Amino acid sequence: MEAMIRAEGDGIMNVIRRERVDEKRESPPQLLYTTNELASVMGVKPLTIRRWTKAGVIPVGIDIGGVKRWRRDEIQAWIQSGSPPQK
Numbered sequence: 001m002e003a004m005i006r007a008e009g010d011g012i013m014n015v016i017r018r019e020r021v022d023e024k025r026e027s028p029p030q031l032l033y034t035t036n037e038l039a040s041v042m043g044v045k046p047l048t049i050r051r052w053t054k055a056g057v058i059p060v061g062i063d064i065g066g067v068k069r070w071r072r073d074e075i076q077a078w079i080q081s082g083s084p085p086q087k
Contacts, residue, residue: 032062032069041075056086 038058039046052058053068059078061068078084 031072033072033075035068038070059086
């Protein structure tokens, strides 16, 4: 469906047609895990993820604005390889 939006500018009536965004469109896949998401994947509490990070048990994460994130592909590869300690 299309929605009609009428806008007046400088005394001239402009009609702008805009297509409605398909709500079923898939969002891009998330490439990073948050601490909570990684904890859920690993079946542990977020505190355990923080401890494992400090101890070097899990792959090194990325700091984004003071918040730790982990690349999903790295975590998945690490899990598939038997989750060896990283240090």
